[in-house]
Amino acid sequence: MNKNRICLWYDGAALDAAQFYAATFPDSTVDAVHHAPVDYPAGKEGDVLTVEFTVMGIPCLGLNGGALFPHSEAFSFQVATDDQAETDRLWNAIIDNGGQASACGWCKDKWGLSWQITPRVLSNAIANPDRAAAKRAFEAMMQMSKIDIATIEAAVKG
Template identity: 65%
Template sequence: MTTDKLITCVWFDLGQAREAATFYAGLFPDSHVGAVQNSPADNPSMAAGGELTVEFTVLGRPFLGLNGGPTFTPNEAVSFMVLTDDQEETDRYWSAIVDNGGAESACGWCKDRWGFSWQITPRALMAAMADPDRAAAKRAMEAMMTMTKIDIATIERARAGETIA
């Protein structure tokens, strides 16, 4: 078991925790799948011996995948925000999530095939939204509001006051 004091437990439908952990670990750097624990006793979700939890790390952060069954499902109230450094990284993460059974949403949000929400967020967008020139920040936010995947060049043009076609 990990020695971290705070671990995010992510509830999956039965048998999906390892599949998701493997996908995430293959997509993001500083990520891996760790120990698997089988249920020591029968429980409402599975018989004794079933795969109960999977430890995994994504971008250096520890998680515990729980094969809890269909009782609870993910929603947008919690999302995973990944800050990206350039358009190539933004495109790579976005496409990997969306093109592998996920779905696009608005303003840099997408869902993976397990229903978890991800915000693939360029650092350039965060900088534009925090611009001390509030008119520039407003233009950047208004541009973002028209997007699914964030386009850094368009955000920068809007921030600079250039007309967006």
């Protein structure tokens, strides 16, 4: 067991979510599935209680705790992408699997977990020491749902 890991609360779908993450993101795996030894408030004996999984090298535990605590934007995975193809592939995988688009590179998967699919070009543009270029990149981003790298690069150039 890892000394520290992220615990994510699901309403009965921890295994489905972990399997999707493992199939979608590099360096991601489903590591172990544990079943409830007895009935509990959100399930029955033998149901999947917890799932140990890794998302892009980050150890996680999915807990099937019921509907009491839904995910919110207060927690998100931020994924740094290297090009438009990777940005599109990850964004589309989340959206096409029942997810929901949001603004500025944010989206939610079908279980309500938030993701930021953030091209490195965008992060670098916003941190540009040329404040006018950074402002133009930021303003361009604010108009987007999925990030378009070519538009960010054009905004930086002015």
